[in-house]
Amino acid sequence: MIGVIGAGAFGTALAVTLAKKGHEVRLWARNSDHIAEMARTRRNESRLPGISLPETVTVTPNSDDLNGASVILLSLPMQALGAFLAAQGRNLDSPWLVACCKGIDLKTLTGPVELIRLTRPACGAAILTGPSFAADIARGLPTALTLAGGDEALQILLSTPTLRLYRSDDTTGAELGGAMKNVVAIAAGIVIGAGLGDSARAALMTRGYAEMLRLALALGARAETLAGLSGLGDLVLTCTSAQSRNFRFGQALGSGQGFDPLVTVEGLATARAVAAVARQRQIDMPITAMIAALVENQITLPEAIQALMSRPLKQE
Numbered sequence: 321m322i323g324v325i326g327a328g329a330f331g332t333a334l335a336v337t338l339a340k341k342g343h344e345v346r347l348w349a350r351n352s353d354h355i356a357e358m359a360r361t362r363r364n365e366s367r368l369p370g371i372s373l374p375e376t377v378t379v380t381p382n383s384d385d386l387n388g389a390s391v392i393l394l395s396l397p398m399q400a401l402g403a404f405l406a407a408q409g410r411n412l413d414s415p416w417l418v419a420c421c422k423g424i425d426l427k428t429l430t431g432p433v434e435l436i437r438l439t440r441p442a443c444g445a446a447i448l449t450g451p452s453f454a455a456d457i458a459r460g461l462p463t464a465l466t467l468a469g470g471d472e473a474l475q476i477l478l479s480t481p482t483l484r485l486y487r488s489d490d491t492t493g494a495e496l497g498g499a500m501k502n503v504v505a506i507a508a509g510i511v512i513g514a515g516l517g518d519s520a521r522a523a524l525m526t527r528g529y530a531e532m533l534r535l536a537l538a539l540g541a542r543a544e545t546l547a548g549l550s551g552l553g554d555l556v557l558t559c560t561s562a563q564s565r566n567f568r569f570g571q572a573l574g575s576g577q578g579f580d581p582l583v584t585v586e587g588l589a590t591a592r593a594v595a596a597v598a599r600q601r602q603i604d605m606p607i608t609a610m611i612a613a614l615v616e617n618q619i620t621l622p623e624a625i626q627a628l629m630s631r632p633l634k635q636e
């Protein structure tokens with residue numbers, strides 16, 4: 321049996337694809353009305369419209385029902401993970417806990433794998449991350465992700481005919497790539513929303529990647545991880561697709577429109593967390609710093625654009 325914590329878009333998509341492969345899946349959700357609705361309709365229409373839940377997916381409000389799972393996938397928003405793990409006591413008994421969220425925890429300034437290690441030292445800790453929209457996974461479109469921290473058996477267990485997992489032992493690089501690409505995607509959305517053009521977006525993505533790499537190397541990650549699916553791959557997807565919530569948030573900001581505050585936009589908190597880490601380490605991350613300042617209303621959009629364009633000229 322495979323357990324999934326979080327019946328959002330991504331948790332549900334993973335539950336669907338793993339159930340279609342033949343696994344029994346138990347999907348934990350917190351809201352009783354939502355659970356009843358999913359049980360009645362066999363769909364998660366509010367988060368993953370148009371996708372039916374296979375019979376072998378059971379939705380439960382009780383995390384004890386996941387005990388004994390071969391692996392538990394943690395698919396909560398990043399800022400909810402620490403409190404969730406702390407509240408679980410000795411529950412979540414499984415050889416592997418796999419983070420499926422992207423971001424840096426604002427409270428501890430660590431990624432999800434470190435949060436798992438700190439709270440569940442007896443479990444194996446891994447992260448599943450890379451370029452994928454939940455809807456694409458659920459529809460069975462071809463997708464490739466990075467599984468960092470897991471072993472070969474876990475890689476085989478979680479791979480499906482349409483979801484191809486590449487294994488890595490660089491959990492730091494995988495966490496940081498997935499976290500920081502969301503911040504750059506907000507910036508790319510702003511560029512497009514403000515009408516600054518595709519050339520400016522390409523420049524932004526390239527310089528964004530340079531600062532992602534700078535921080536990741538300083539924190540002990542490997543450059544090839546950042547160049548892989550969990551870094552560059554996800555950066556490209558998220559900065560160029562209107563399916564991305566981070567990109568759409570930036571687009572709305574850039575064009576002066578509102579954005580539904582209930583939509584999960586991981587890059588907002590992560591911008592603040594990454595900017596704090598960069599300050600601690602004295603690492604230059606101008607794009608992240610601008611997004612963090614914008615999010616905290618310390619700077620206006622025209623000021624942010626002007627500040628980025630007037631930085632001292634330097635070598636690439």
Ligand SMILES: NC(=O)c1ccc[n+]([C@@H]2O[C@H](COP(=O)([O-])OP(=O)(O)OC[C@H]3O[C@@H](n4cnc5c(N)ncnc54)[C@H](O)[C@@H]3O)[C@@H](O)[C@H]2O)c1
Nearest residue numbers: 327328329330331395396397398400421422452453454584
């Ligand atoms: N949606 C995607 O395409 C996608 C793809 C890859 C990775 N991810 C990552 O997956 C993670 C989850 O995103 P999502 O798209 O599933 O989000 P979502 O907004 O669709 O769902 C979030 C779920 O978490 C639950 N939740 C929120 N706060 C909670 C709390 N404090 N305690 C318990 N449950 C809580 C919500 O009820 C909801 O069911 C994010 O880190 C995201 O970056 C998403």
Ligand SMILES: O=P(O)(O)OC[C@H](O)CO
Nearest residue numbers: 450451452564565566567
């Ligand atoms: O909708 P977003 O911006 O959270 O992006 C979803 C995934 O992270 C893309 O890989």
